[in-house]
Amino acid sequence: MSYLNQKTIKNSISFSGIGLHTGVNINVSIKPANPDTGIIFKRVDLHNNNIVYPNFLNVTSTSLNTTISNEFGVKVSTIEHLMGALFGLGIDNVIIELDNEEVPILDGSAKEFIEKIIPAGFEISEAPIKIIKINKKVEFKHENRSISIEPSKLSLDINFELNYENPIIGKQNNKINVYEDNLEDIFNSRTFCLFEDIEAIKKVGLAKGGSLDNAIVVKDNKILNEGGLRNSKEFVNHKILDCIGDLFTSGYRIIGSVVCSKGGHYLTNELLKKVFKNSQNFSIIEIKERNLPHTLINKSLLKSIA
Structure with missing residues (x-):
């Protein structure tokens, strides 16, 4: 069976954890789904209108996270x-059931999601995958921040730069090929914030569940977390993780080259809106092994899947 065919998980998995912003405990079940189902979120705490699709047009907030909502105002x-983990593992179809409005933050990275999903196994269907191929360069700018995507032969490249005045974070840059590189550092990198921003974040009702267990906190020239960083580029690597997850709200894996400076959820979402506003910017291609011998799934994870 080809890795170019659509995949779901073989067995359901369940886990619980606190919501970073809501501060409440959430129970989640990820269940297998049929080909062409896509990724679906289902709010099982609600009985009606409880399906929410992770599509870029359904993104209703990009303030310190990506929030999606349906037409009835039900949100996740x-x-x-989690979307970044599913993308990296090449999972096309699952139903994600949760009993509250927020996906648990776990350790602040995608590490635990991947560790929970891989033991469930994978079911590979007969249906070929579809991908989005970028045909023209598209860019979006906001003040001193920018993001662009342009054509690429067979890869999804992300070149990300962040620039903080804080001496610990400073200016960091990393470039990765999502389908070829070892992305362990990307998936293990945790969300982060500056100590001086915490009070302001909590005043607007966010980060109620935030702690040193699920976020890196930087105060002046010191990291407050015991053990420090997991890798030398953990700050920019986490931004890349966010970017991968947000790109998956396009519905498919992408072939293109992304360059981002000081970006985040807002810029990535606006870029996708701009890309799909004009059908000349992209093509949706059904991939079969005979016409494209490429996994379109990160090769470094295949050993874990096998």
């Missing part, structure tokens, strides 16, 4: 790390 927030 902080989806980006």
